[in-house]
Amino acid sequence: MDSGPERHEAFLKLFTASDAALRAYVRVLVPTRDDAAEIMQEISLVLWRKFDEYQGHEDFRRWAFGVARFQVLAWRRDKARDRLVLSESAVESIAQQMTEDAAQLELQRSALETCIGKLQEEQRSLLRAAYAPGVKLDWLSKETGKTVQSLYKNLQRIRARLLDCVRRNAGAGDLR
Template sequence: MDDHTRQATRLWTLAQPVVSAFVVSAVRDFTARDDVLQETAVAVMESFDRYDPQRPFVAWAMGIAQNQVRLYLRRIQRDRLVFDEDVLVQLAAAFEEAFPEQSPSLGFLRGCLDQLEGRARELCELRYGRDLKPTAIAESLGMSGNTVSKALQRIREQLRACIERKVSFEKGMP
């Protein structure tokens, strides 16, 4: 290990408890805390040659940690798509059209939609909330139109299966 790396490691080891406490206070998700702290450590080590030894190292490392926390918060904001009432109404209408014989069970749709996460939730929002066609969704997400169409088909099947499970459970069938 060269002197430069040894010095960076020594300073990071001293600053890490303070930086860790900051990350823990700012990031609620336990697993994300570790990721943000690790990303901070990597950023500190990668940018150590830009550190000015005339300034306190802890303050410099905290600045990097703040940037990493901001990046994390931006990421989770984008990931959290919440369906509004219009989206739910449009999805229910789409299900009624596709499965008219199952329309009494559409009351379970909200619970099934709440179980969608990540890309599935985003695709539903774009298709039914914003009324975008698969080709427009594909362009905005950098995917192929066929991939989007297939994903939407799988999501509709997933929602249908969820509704059917809830109906079966309510009727007392396992």
């Protein structure tokens, strides 16, 4: 492994590419966002400290999930008296399933980005507006001059088109 700036840059590229999936993984395994944030800090430190052990030919995300699983289990041991903590077997089961699903989820995320890019600009704008934080369709209706029912139908058609596109591009026939 490189030393100095090259090593740091390589780690940051791999870590930032996996950060969202890793956070989602941890969040499923612990009861609160604060717990997940605390554990993520530890995970990032452990990943950096153990980065020399990472074999470049293996999947970084899978390796990071393994480290995360152990950090969650360590956190769980520390919080063992708390009623809100999952059992070790539940954590192991969820962690295993999340690891298996991670590659498919990333493929689906990537396909969704591609499919959104294929939409007409007007459709993309409607999606951005409708799913912006705090936006309500009645407000959007007034802003666009379209009825709420018309917006619902347009969004429904766009979502159906995106779902079909993602299924075709990600081989995700089991999406609901």
